[in-house]
Amino acid sequence: MSSFxxxxxxxxxxxxxxYSIVERPEKKKKLGLLFWICVGWIGLNVIGAVFASVLPxxxxxxxxxxxxxxxxxxxxxxxxxxxxxxxxxxxxxGARVSIAVGTGAMVIGFGIGAPLGMLAAHRRGRFDAIxxxxxxxxxxxxxxxxxxxxxxxxxPRSLLKIILVIGIASVPLVYRVIRTATLNVATKDYIxxxxxxxxxxRRILMKELLPNIAPVGISFLLIxxxxxxxxxxxxxxxxxSVNPPTPSWGNMINxxxxxxxxxxxxxxxxxxxxxxxxxxxxxxxxxxxxxxxVTEVKL
Amino acid sequence: xxxxxxxxxxxxxxxxxxxxxxxxxxGVSFDLGENETIGIVGESGSGKTVxxxxxxxxxxxxxxxxxxxxxxxxxxxxxxxxxxxxxxxxTEVAMIFQDPMTSLNPVMRIGKQIDESLRVxxxxxKADAKARAIELLELxxxxxxxxxxxAYPGQLSGGMRQRVVIAIALACSPKLLMxxxxxxxxxxxxxxxxxxxxxxxxxxxxxxxxxVTHDLGVVATRTSRIxxxxxxxxxxTGTTRDVFYHHRMPYTRALLESSPKVSNxxxxxxxxxxxxxxxxxKLSDGCSFAPRCKFATDQCHLVRPELQPSVEPGHSFAxxxxxxxxxxxxxx
Amino acid sequence: xxxxxxxxxxxxxxxxxxxxVGSFYLIHxxxxxPATVILGFxxxxxxxxxxxxxxxxxxxxxxxxxxxxxxxxxxxxxxSFISQTSVAGTIRAALPIDLEIIVLSQILAFATAIPAAMxxxxxxxxxVDRLLGASSFTLLSIPPFIIIVLMVLFIxxxxxxxHTGPSxxxxxxxxxxxxxxxxxxxxxxxAIGSFVVYYRILRSDLISTLQEEFITMAxxxxxxxxxxxxxxxxxxxxxxxxxxxGVNIGGLLAAGFVVQYLLAIPGLGYTLITAINMSDFLxxxxxxxxxxxxxxxxxxxxxxxxxxxxxxxxxx
Numbered sequence: 001m002s003s004f005x006x007x008x009x010x011x012x013x014x015x016x017x018x019y020s021i022v023e024r025p026e027k028k029k030k031l032g033l034l035f036w037i038c039v040g041w042i043g044l045n046v047i048g049a050v051f052a053s054v055l056p057x058x059x060x061x062x063x064x065x066x067x068x069x070x071x072x073x074x075x076x077x078x079x080x081x082x083x084x085x086x087x088x089x090x091x092x093x094g095a096r097v098s099i100a101v102g103t104g105a106m107v108i109g110f111g112i113g114a115p116l117g118m119l120a121a122h123r124r125g126r127f128d129a130i131x132x133x134x135x136x137x138x139x140x141x142x143x144x145x146x147x148x149x150x151x152x153x154x155x156p157r158s159l160l161k162i163i164l165v166i167g168i169a170s171v172p173l174v175y176r177v178i179r180t181a182t183l184n185v186a187t188k189d190y191i192x193x194x195x196x197x198x199x200x201x202r203r204i205l206m207k208e209l210l211p212n213i214a215p216v217g218i219s220f221l222l223i224x225x226x227x228x229x230x231x232x233x234x235x236x237x238x239x240x241s242v243n244p245p246t247p248s249w250g251n252m253i254n255x256x257x258x259x260x261x262x263x264x265x266x267x268x269x270x271x272x273x274x275x276x277x278x279x280x281x282x283x284x285x286x287x288x289x290x291x292x293x294v295t296e297v298k299l
Numbered sequence: 300x301x302x303x304x305x306x307x308x309x310x311x312x313x314x315x316x317x318x319x320x321x322x323x324x325x326g327v328s329f330d331l332g333e334n335e336t337i338g339i340v341g342e343s344g345s346g347k348t349v350x351x352x353x354x355x356x357x358x359x360x361x362x363x364x365x366x367x368x369x370x371x372x373x374x375x376x377x378x379x380x381x382x383x384x385x386x387x388x389x390t391e392v393a394m395i396f397q398d399p400m401t402s403l404n405p406v407m408r409i410g411k412q413i414d415e416s417l418r419v420x421x422x423x424x425k426a427d428a429k430a431r432a433i434e435l436l437e438l439x440x441x442x443x444x445x446x447x448x449x450a451y452p453g454q455l456s457g458g459m460r461q462r463v464v465i466a467i468a469l470a471c472s473p474k475l476l477m478x479x480x481x482x483x484x485x486x487x488x489x490x491x492x493x494x495x496x497x498x499x500x501x502x503x504x505x506x507x508x509x510x511v512t513h514d515l516g517v518v519a520t521r522t523s524r525i526x527x528x529x530x531x532x533x534x535x536t537g538t539t540r541d542v543f544y545h546h547r548m549p550y551t552r553a554l555l556e557s558s559p560k561v562s563n564x565x566x567x568x569x570x571x572x573x574x575x576x577x578x579x580x581k582l583s584d585g586c587s588f589a590p591r592c593k594f595a596t597d598q599c600h601l602v603r604p605e606l607q608p609s610v611e612p613g614h615s616f617a618x619x620x621x622x623x624x625x626x627x628x629x630x631x
Numbered sequence: 632x633x634x635x636x637x638x639x640x641x642x643x644x645x646x647x648x649x650x651x652v653g654s655f656y657l658i659h660x661x662x663x664x665p666a667t668v669i670l671g672f673x674x675x676x677x678x679x680x681x682x683x684x685x686x687x688x689x690x691x692x693x694x695x696x697x698x699x700x701x702x703x704x705x706x707x708x709x710x711s712f713i714s715q716t717s718v719a720g721t722i723r724a725a726l727p728i729d730l731e732i733i734v735l736s737q738i739l740a741f742a743t744a745i746p747a748a749m750x751x752x753x754x755x756x757x758x759v760d761r762l763l764g765a766s767s768f769t770l771l772s773i774p775p776f777i778i779i780v781l782m783v784l785f786i787x788x789x790x791x792x793x794h795t796g797p798s799x800x801x802x803x804x805x806x807x808x809x810x811x812x813x814x815x816x817x818x819x820x821x822a823i824g825s826f827v828v829y830y831r832i833l834r835s836d837l838i839s840t841l842q843e844e845f846i847t848m849a850x851x852x853x854x855x856x857x858x859x860x861x862x863x864x865x866x867x868x869x870x871x872x873x874x875x876x877g878v879n880i881g882g883l884l885a886a887g888f889v890v891q892y893l894l895a896i897p898g899l900g901y902t903l904i905t906a907i908n909m910s911d912f913l914x915x916x917x918x919x920x921x922x923x924x925x926x927x928x929x930x931x932x933x934x935x936x937x938x939x940x941x942x943x944x945x946x947x
Contacts, residue, residue, distance in 0.1 A: 137646050144885035145926070146653070149919040152907040153660040230774045234889050237776040238904050250776070257780055257797075257893060261788045271777045279772035286768070357851055381856070388853035401844040406867045406941050415862070416852045467852065 035287050038280035045277055049095035058086040060093045060247050071265055078269045081256070087266065090247040091273050097241070097248035098277065101163055101232040102225040108167025110221060113174030118205055118213070120175075121182035132179065138172040144231065151240045159242055162235070166228055174224070181216040182209055215292035222285035226278045233274055249274040304475055304507050305331040305354070310367035310377070312346075312353045312531075318580045323349040325531045326367070333474070336501060336508040338518030338525045338539070340554065344576040346531035347511045348397075351477045354509075355392055356384040371475060389420050393468035395497075397480040399460035403452040409436075409463050410448035416470040435466040440496060458489035465496065472504065479511045494521060515558045519543065524613070527551050530577050530587035533606060537614030547609050547621035550588045586619065594620045635938070643931050647924055651703070654920040655696050658912060678712065685709055708917035713909055718917040721902060726921070728814075728898035731803075732887055733880070735818035740825035748830050749860050752837035760834075767827045775886040779820045779893055786816065798895040817890040821883050825876075832875050836868035843867075870941050877933030881926040 048055070063085055072079045078087035120128040150165050151157060185191060186209065194204050235241040236250025244251055249270045256266035312324040324346045331337050339347045352358050354369045356376040369376040371392050376384065396402035404412060413432040417423045423431065429448070436444035439462040452460055461481065468476060478497060482490035498521050501508050510518055518525055518539065525542040527535040527550065535548040546552055556570040574591035586592070589599040596619065604617045610624055682688070688695065702709070708718035751760040787796035794801055794812035801809035840846065841864055849863045888900030895901060899918055906914040 137642070137649055144882060145919060145922050148885070148888070148903070149654070149657055149915065150660065152915055153657045153912065226772070233774050234776055234885070237889055238892055239908065253776065253780060257783075260780070260784055264784055267780055267784065271780065275773050275777060278774070279769065282768070282772050355851065357847060385853045385855070388851050390853065394848075394851045396844055396848055398844065402848045404845045404849070404863055404867070407863070415854065419855075419858065420853055464848075467848070470852075 031287060031291060035284060038283045041276060041280045042284070045095050046099060048092045049099045052089075052093050052096060055092070057089040057092055060085060060089040062086070079263075079265045081259075081263070081266050087252075087269050090252060091249070091269055094247040094249045094252055094270060094273070095277070097159065097236075097246070098229045098232060098250075098274070100159060101166065101241075102229040104163035105167040105170060105228045106221055106224050108164065109170035109174045109224065110217070112168075113171040114178045114217065116171075117175040117178030118182045118209060121179045121186050122201065122205060122209065128179075131175075135172040135175045139176065143169040143173075144234075147231065147235070148238070148240060151235065157240065157243065162232065162241055166231060170224065170228065174220075177220050178213065178217060181213040185209055185212040215288065219285045219288040219292065222281050222288070226281035226285065229274070229278060229281070302333060303330045304333050304335075304372055305509075306368070306370045307354060308368040310350070310353060310369055311365065312349050312358060313364045315362040315364070316580070321579050322582065323531050323579065324353060327528075327531075327533055328367075329526055329533070329536065331475070331507050331509065333507055334501070334505050335524075336498075336510060336522045338522035339509060339511045339528060340513065340515055340518060340525055341528035342513055342554070342572075342576055344530075344579075345528040347513075347528050348479055349531075350528070351394070351479050351509060351511050355388070355394060355477055357388075357394065389416050389471040389473065391473055392475040392477065393471070393473040394477040394479060395461075395464055395468050395481045398484045399452075399457055399464050400484060402464055403460055405452055408449050408451055409455070410450075412463070413467050413470055416467065420471050432466075432470075435470060436463070438469070438500070439463070439466045440492075441466075457485050458493065461485060461489075461493055462496070465493075465500070469500065469504065474506060476501070476506050476508045477511070478508060480513070481510075482517065483512075490517075497521075515543075515555060527554065530579060530582065532587070533617070534588065535616040535618075536606070537609070537611060537616075541609070541611045541614040545609065545611060545614065545624065547616040547624070548588075548618045549592050549594055549620075549622065551616075552622060553591075586617070596620060636935075639931065639934060643927065646927050650923045650927065651700055651920065652696065654916055654923065655699055657916050657919065659692075661912065682712065703920070708920070709913045711911050711914050713906075713911040713914070718914050721914060722899065722917055722921055725897060725899045725902045728891075728896060729884065729887055729900065732814055732817045732821065732890075732896075732898065733883055735814060736821035736825060736883065737876070739818060739822035740829055743822070744826045744829035744833060745865075747826075748833035748837055749865075751830075751834045752841060752864075753856075753860075755838050763830065763834075767830050770823055771827045773823075775820050775824055776889045776893070778823055779816060779890045782816050782820065783893065797893060800894070800896045813894075813896070817887065817894065817896065820890050821886055824886055825879055825883065828875050828879060829872055833868060833872045836871050837864055840864045840868040866940060870937055873933055873937045873940065877930045877937075880929045884922055884926065 078091060080086055081090070116131060120131050147165055147169050151162065154161060154165070191204065191208055194208055199208075232241055232248070233250035233253070236248045237254045239251070239254065241250055242248055244255065252270040253267055253274075256263070256270070260267060307330065308328050310324060310327045311322065314321040314323055327350060329337070339350065341347045349358070353365055354371075354376065356369075356379060358365065360381065365377050367377060371387060374387050374391065376387075403409065410429065410432050413435055414425075414428040417428040417431055418425070433444045433448055436447055441447050441459060441462050447455070447459075452463070455463065461484075465481075476497075481497065482493050485493060494517060497508065497510075500506070510522060512518060522539050524537065525539050526533055527542065527548065529550050535542060535546060535551045537545070542551060543555065546555070550572075553570070553572045557572055572591060577587050577590065583589075583600065585598075585600040585602055586595070586604055589595040592599065598619050602619075604619050606615045606617045608615045609621075690698070706719055708722070710716065711718055711721070714721075747763055751757075751763050754760060783796060786792050792812070793799075794809045795816050800813045803810040837860075846859060846863060849859045854863075884900070887898065888903060890896075891898045891900035892904045899922060903915060903918045906912075906918065
């Protein structure tokens, strides 16, 4: 009983064209409850990360050797690690690194890549041709390997350097996405009309193009943050991110793997924190993308 | 007339759309004898494409309801499963699609697209299938068929592609050939070539043909009978001669007047049909052509006319205020 | 076609040049005198002199690059000052493990993603499609280093499957089956990541291909659904899939690093991380160069495969 017949089968397409008068009622697009739950979760993470030092949490660095490798309890919600540190506090503080790297790198990536992409798509010509070729060459270079390479040589590592390296590595990708999105809009009649009427570049870029590509930008930004957070996690797992004892989700998982058999809680909580965070970001990004009906953008 | 190859009875196709049920074809009945060509004519939106695909059972399988009956050589298409229909597709009935630019697989060599039917449906060996495919290419008038055999569709012109589509349709020698606007996507000079080819092949291969078109000029000399459709229903049917010269339905006349004729003086203004085809989602109970018809009365707007026989045998029309008999010869 | 190839080749050389300059310059990112950083403060003057000669540090930087690249082209990536072994030799020993993991993972990923995508595309928004869609979306959000940790936890530790735990790598020469077992978790981990990408791309392309008129035409020939799917819909739908596979290789290597690191499988990734921790910078440089050039060349090859699959591309 399987079939190829989707509602928009070729015949119905033909039908819609044949009966061009058939009005398709505008589908009321709703973001849905799940979307708002995800937004709430991300919000909670951000609040936890920002106010971690004010919140009634235990000291994430305090080692209590009389309470090591404890399971979850009322006193230690997520239990303790092999040095007796409170996992709940460490997971909350760990969000700081992920969120700082995620947003910081994307601020750099968008700060450089987005204006260049918009300008190239708006100006076209030689400026666009040269810049695009350069970006495509850089894009062919595997960014993850470049990041690992630079971070392993550029010692001592710090949060700022990590943000900088990942941020710069993301520029070509942001450039490509924004340039494509801008090109789609820039060739529309109303932009051409604005150009013909002699609107200034600045005006066209800020008032006409920016609002139109903003939806693409925002959904890509969220998915980009998720990608960077994953990357930071992998770097931390390899010991190439912030140095212990500063907690990050990635280095917590890395530390926990040595006592995996003894204390599985240790790996489960930071893993779950990271996965839920990524899932929510991806979901929000994906939902926004389909909400704004963007199909061009692929990460 | 001998055995009927195709018998269609009260066939209806309704699509479930976001805006409600859309009756694309409603209550169509006709039949077709062996080695006969029938023309289905109507504006775009008249349901002729849907009708031809429904007869073949090629409608999408979701969100569509088909009722009535369509029997091809005794095989009931309506209600048959995809697996059952597959047995008659290609061998009993085949279709020539409208646009040769989209109906050929762009990444498959044309030889393989013909071979495939022969090998899968007729169980031919690879070598036999290739020989037969080249024969078919030659039959549809493709020069140097052996070289063309391994060409991709993108390397051929539109006319050549349509010839390939015809070759594919003919591969398993179907008894019934459905040609859905076979020349719409082609240049005018190529159109006549393709139509003549179809006509010639029908005679040679003893097929029946359903020629679906919006262009009355196409069907004028090539069909024995014509069905005129409007808003998914038959509004007039009869022999080609009756439809051209003794038509009773105002829509048929409008359609004839709106198509250019060689016999017209140059600079003759073509008469267009006012208004637009109706929205099938919002059909009234009356005659669907009434809003565009200059003879329409209150009755036309309220009650739909059924097909009724005219004076000539086999000629019928659906109209409350038909054109008088034998008054039309003057106008055409 | 020839023009297309020529254009791509020029681009390839450009990219390889950029990569070589980048890899070369890595040494100069080190704070302080490279010789001191590489050899440590306690190094003998002879060793420093040897390093100076090897890297040509006395010359201006473009000459240093020239010396370096002419050695690299001849397959000489230098000698590690930590282990006193040839960098190229170390890489040659580790590389086959990475290739084996990648090949295994790609076989797994394609063998699952293609049928799953076809199943989904048959009935978009049907129950199977929704289930596959939701699970692939969830998998998309689980980083490979978490997948591998969880698999080690449940498969190697809880179930005790032999050869799958950390530091239990078995070479192919000594025990082929054990080798397969010891690379199974890494391969599955990488396969999961690839599956998600391939499934999503192929599904959406198949759905749009199945709406094409030539599919209806194939149906009207009386072909079976399976045949239509494989011989008519799959090939025109696989261009983006192949493109993604090409791009994915870079990510696979990086994910492979993480997995090897956890399980102490002596592939390039494990070697790289160990080299980083031991400040064996020449080895790091060699691995980075090898991997980057490898990724770019693989991308380049995929471009050709795509061209062969869809003859429309080079004609455009």
